[in-house]
Amino acid sequence: ADDGLYRALGGDAGIARIVDGMIDRAYADERIKQKFDGVNPKALKESIRKQFCQLSGGPCVYEGETMAKSHAHLALNKADFNALVEDLQFAMEEQRVPFAVQNRLLALLAPMHREIITR
């Protein structure tokens, strides 16, 4: 598989920094933080790191739940989804990820809204 995006994101270390930044922001984000009540941030980061690694062509296997199953109980709407995407964009900006590379990752995540947004 083509690991170009994985490498452009900085490999495992780069993706870890991006995901840490995104999740730290989300847990402090007044718009969505209540959705993360009682959720262990370490485990969530680990899961999303693996997902992003695999999605970007890296040598990882995501072993978590489907997006539908892991988000169903959260009753997420479009605004929730957009808020988390914004937190991710800030995290990538912070890591100086080039805009075109940011957009390649976002394009892979965008179709997931069909499974994640349930109201």
Ligand code: HEM
């Ligand atoms: C493209 C958007 C999203 C992606 C790629 C994503 C990815 C993930 C992944 C990989 C997991 C872990 C599943 C597992 O380990 O089995 C997860 C869980 C979770 N996500 Fe998302 N997510 C997205 C959107 C959102 C949004 C918008 C929210 C809330 C505002 C959210 C809140 C959560 C919470 C709270 C959990 C933990 C659920 C639990 O353990 O009970 N996610 N997400």
